[in-house]
Every structure is written in C-alpha cells, then in structure tokens.
Amino acid sequence: MQKVNIILVGFGRVGRAFYELLKEKYDYCRERYGLFLELKGIIRKSGAVLLSGTGKLVTAAESPGGKPSEPSNWVQVFSLEDLLEEFKSGVVVDCTPSDLKTGEPGYSLMRTALEKGWHVVTASKGALVAHPAELAALAREKQVAIKASGATAAALPTLDVGLHSLAGAEILAIEGILNGTTNYILTRMAEGLSFSRALLEASEKGIAEPNPVQDIEGWDTAAKMVIIANRVLGTEIKLSEIKVNGLRGINEQLVARAASLGKTIKLIGRCSRENPDAPWKVEVGLALLDPDHPLAVVSGSNKGLIFYTDCMGYIVLTGGKSDPRGAGAALIKDIISIYWRDF
Ligand SMILES: NC(=O)c1ccc[n+]([C@@H]2O[C@H](COP(=O)([O-])OP(=O)(O)OC[C@H]3O[C@@H](n4cnc5c(N)ncnc54)[C@H](OP(=O)(O)O)[C@@H]3O)[C@@H](O)[C@H]2O)c1
Structure with missing residues (x-):
C-alpha cells in the first residue's frame, strides 16, 4: 500500500x-492498485x-481516510510552494x-514542482509545446516523471502506445484526428449542416470550448501532434516551425463535393519524413480520405491516431x-502508471 x-x-x-473522479475512484484505486490517492x-x-476546509495546512490524519471532501473556504493564504x-x-x-x-x-x-522533486501530470499543452527540452531535462535531473496523456487526446491512448506498446519498433509516421470539436463540425457538415450551424451545435452540446479559435484554426491539433512527436520520436519540433491550416475555407459545397467523390474531409495532423535521413515534419490541414482509410470512419467528437511502424505494421487507435471526464480519467491513469507496477 x-x-x-x-x-x-x-x-x-x-x-x-x-x-x-478521484472521489469516485478512491476505493477502487486502493483495492486494485494498493494506492491511496490523497488530494491534499x-x-x-x-x-x-x-481539503479540511479549515484554511490551514492539515495532515492526512485530519482529513478522514485521506478522501477528498467538498472544497470550501477558498482562500489565498498559501501557494503551491507552501503545499510542496x-x-x-x-x-x-x-x-x-x-x-x-x-x-x-x-x-x-511545472518548474516549481519538478525542482522540488514532485512528479507532474498535465492536461495543459502550453508548457510542453513552449519549453519541452528544458522541462524534460529538469525531470531527468530530478528523476521524476512528466506525464501528458491529458494533453494529448486524453482518454484516447497516444503517448502510452507510442512510448511503451511500440518500444523497439521504428515509427515511420504518425497521423491523427486529434480534435473532437473540428471532427464533430466536419461530421455534421457531411450530414448537411452549414459550418456555423455545426459549430453552434458543438457549443450547445459542450463539445466546443467557449473560445474554439485554437481548435478551428488547427493549433490544438498541431500542439498535440508536436507533443506526441517530440516524446515518441525524440524530436525537438517547435510549433512555430510547422504548417498549420485549420477549417478556414471549408464550406458546404466542398464537403458535398468530397462526398460525391466517395471521400471524407478530415482535419489531419501528420508527422513524417521523406527518408530516414531527412528531418521530421509536422503538418496540419484538411485531407480527403478514401473510404478505406482507417481514420475515415472516425466520426462526431471522436479522435483517432495511427502509428506506422517498420516491424509491427500500422496500429490504429480510435474512440x-x-x-x-475523459480528460480527468487520463490524469488518474497517468498517476497510477507512475506508482503502480504490474509484475
Ligand atoms: N475541456 C476539455 O475537455 C479538455 C480536455 C483535455 C485537455 N484540456 C486542457 O485542460 C486544461 C484545462 O481546461 P479547462 O477546460 O478545465 O479550463 P477552464 O475551465 O478554463 O479552467 C481553468 C482553471 O485554471 C485556473 N487557472 C488559471 N490561471 C491560473 C493560475 N495562474 N494559477 C492557478 N490556476 C489558474 C482557473 O482558475 P479560476 O477558477 O480561479 O478562474 C480555472 O480553475 C486546458 O489546458 C485545456 O486545454 C481540456
């Protein structure tokens, strides 16, 4: 334990x-993994x-069973440094x-946490896009982990597969639909809705963020692909170096024309290189997919990723x-994977 x-x-x-989810899964994580996940x-x-709600630092003993209780008494009397x-x-x-x-x-x-020897699990993409090498070096020096499933398509496993399940295989290219909002919009447009109507529907259903610009312009897809590529391939690709085209220019006529050709329009992030000596390149843009392309069937707010490898064939992940809630679950998975080892 x-x-x-x-x-x-x-x-x-x-x-x-x-x-x-942490409250919901507290007992399960204790019984299944022997981990008391205590939110302090x-x-x-x-x-x-x-979590005692008293406004002063408490120990686990004062917080019954270490289980999170309802937060109350938001105060500004302590900082992250105090808690660390x-x-x-x-x-x-x-x-x-x-x-x-x-x-x-x-x-x-993240710097503050790593410097004090704490692991970091993140849903946020910013730091890993803007300062990946520096944070990786700091984590290595302090012998702690930075886990980023929540920032890289969350409930859809991406980094875990690329880093662990495909260990030893050479990855030749990575291709994916990494943004649920844009995929939802394109799916609904293929069903006859206009762009603005599809976007409104995505907002009403809580799929689109209040400000969906990063999604629509392709930057969210680009950021996720850069983090995946840098972690899985060991590259140092910068967001500023890559070509990003989002849904700009998409209209009902284009989507209908693709359908009349038997194809599907998807927003695809791709990392590839022309030959083993060439530099890796990330691109994001609209692509016309044939019906037998594994990502053509990824519909609605679902996401999908393909790893093309030298000796394991290609691996398709969807859903x-x-x-x-899916993002919260990915954060819990990353915490468990830091502390729990199967035999
Ligand atoms: N929404 C999703 O489904 C999803 C999925 C995967 C990943 N993500 C990523 O997860 C992250 C969070 O997304 P969200 O939708 O939860 O965002 P959100 O609803 O806007 O919440 C952001 C939270 O961060 C807090 N915050 C802002 N600046 C801070 C600072 N300087 N110090 C401490 N706290 C600060 C805010 O505090 P206040 O409450 O005081 O304003 C708020 O509680 C984002 O990076 C997003 O890209 C989101």
Whole structure:
C-alpha cells in the first residue's frame, strides 16, 4: 500500500472532473492498485483550498481516510510552494489553461514542482509545446516523471502506445484526428449542416470550448501532434516551425463535393519524413480520405491516431471519451502508471 499526495492546480471543467473522479475512484484505486490517492489541496487563479476546509495546512490524519471532501473556504493564504513544502513528495496535476506561446501558467508551476522533486501530470499543452527540452531535462535531473496523456487526446491512448506498446519498433509516421470539436463540425457538415450551424451545435452540446479559435484554426491539433512527436520520436519540433491550416475555407459545397467523390474531409495532423535521413515534419490541414482509410470512419467528437511502424505494421487507435471526464480519467491513469507496477 502506498500513499500518493496530490496537489491539483486549476479547478475549471477538467480540474472539477478530475476531482469528482478521484472521489469516485478512491476505493477502487486502493483495492486494485494498493494506492491511496490523497488530494491534499487545490489551487486556482482566484484562491486555494485545503481539503479540511479549515484554511490551514492539515495532515492526512485530519482529513478522514485521506478522501477528498467538498472544497470550501477558498482562500489565498498559501501557494503551491507552501503545499510542496508541507507534503514533501507526490504529484502536481496541472489543469490550467494552455497558452501555446508562453506556456504559462503551466511552465512556472511545472518548474516549481519538478525542482522540488514532485512528479507532474498535465492536461495543459502550453508548457510542453513552449519549453519541452528544458522541462524534460529538469525531470531527468530530478528523476521524476512528466506525464501528458491529458494533453494529448486524453482518454484516447497516444503517448502510452507510442512510448511503451511500440518500444523497439521504428515509427515511420504518425497521423491523427486529434480534435473532437473540428471532427464533430466536419461530421455534421457531411450530414448537411452549414459550418456555423455545426459549430453552434458543438457549443450547445459542450463539445466546443467557449473560445474554439485554437481548435478551428488547427493549433490544438498541431500542439498535440508536436507533443506526441517530440516524446515518441525524440524530436525537438517547435510549433512555430510547422504548417498549420485549420477549417478556414471549408464550406458546404466542398464537403458535398468530397462526398460525391466517395471521400471524407478530415482535419489531419501528420508527422513524417521523406527518408530516414531527412528531418521530421509536422503538418496540419484538411485531407480527403478514401473510404478505406482507417481514420475515415472516425466520426462526431471522436479522435483517432495511427502509428506506422517498420516491424509491427500500422496500429490504429480510435474512440476515447472526448470531454472533461475523459480528460480527468487520463490524469488518474497517468498517476497510477507512475506508482503502480504490474509484475
Ligand atoms: N475541456 C476539455 O475537455 C479538455 C480536455 C483535455 C485537455 N484540456 C486542457 O485542460 C486544461 C484545462 O481546461 P479547462 O477546460 O478545465 O479550463 P477552464 O475551465 O478554463 O479552467 C481553468 C482553471 O485554471 C485556473 N487557472 C488559471 N490561471 C491560473 C493560475 N495562474 N494559477 C492557478 N490556476 C489558474 C482557473 O482558475 P479560476 O477558477 O480561479 O478562474 C480555472 O480553475 C486546458 O489546458 C485545456 O486545454 C481540456
């Protein structure tokens, strides 16, 4: 049995879903993995809370069973540094917004956590796109993990497969539908809706973020593909170097014309190189897929990824819950994978 201290930063849609799921899964994680996943504190922009609700630092003994209780008394009397100091070791879970240019606020909080020897599990893409090499070097130096399933298609396993399931195989190319909002819009347009009607529907169903610009313009797909490529292939691709075209220019006529040719339009992120000596290249843009392409059947807010390898053939991954609960589940999976070893 092992106790795992968890500090959550960010309490928006994903942070809350993670918090709820942690309560739901507490007993299961103890029984199945021998892990007491103990949430010690939550920090958000507008304040922080300790789970005793008393506003002072508490130990696990004061928080019955270490189980998270309802957060209350949001105060600003302590910082991430205070919590890291108090609880000594564990995991910092980053659910803050993704700023793809500066990497903040994730960059600063990850640095702080890693420097103190804490593992980091993140749903946020910003820091891993803006400062990947520096954070990887710091994690290596401190011998801790940075896990980013939540930032790379969340419930759809991407990094785990590329890093572990395909270990030893040479990956020749990676191709994917990595954004649920744009795939939903394209699916509904293929069913006859206009772009604006499909986007409105995605917002009403809670699929699209309140500001979906990064999704529509392809930057969310690009950021996920850059993180996957850099981790799985060991590259150092920068977001600023890559060609990104989102849904700009898409209209009902184009989608109907693709259908009349028996093809499907998808927003695809691709990482490939012309030959083994050439540099890796990431591109994001609309592609016309033949009906037998494995990603042509990925519909609605689903996502999909293909790894093309030298000796394991090509591996297709599709599905995965594409919402905050799915992202919360990916964060819990990453925590378990840091601490639990199968025999
Ligand atoms: N939504 C999804 O389905 C999904 C799926 C996978 C990954 N993601 C990624 O997960 C992250 C969170 O997404 P979300 O939808 O949960 O965002 P959100 O609803 O906007 O929540 C963001 C949270 O971060 C907090 N925050 C902002 N700046 C902070 C700072 N400097 N220090 C501490 N906390 C700060 C906010 O605090 P306040 O509450 O005080 O404002 C808020 O609680 C994003 O990076 C997103 O790209 C989202």
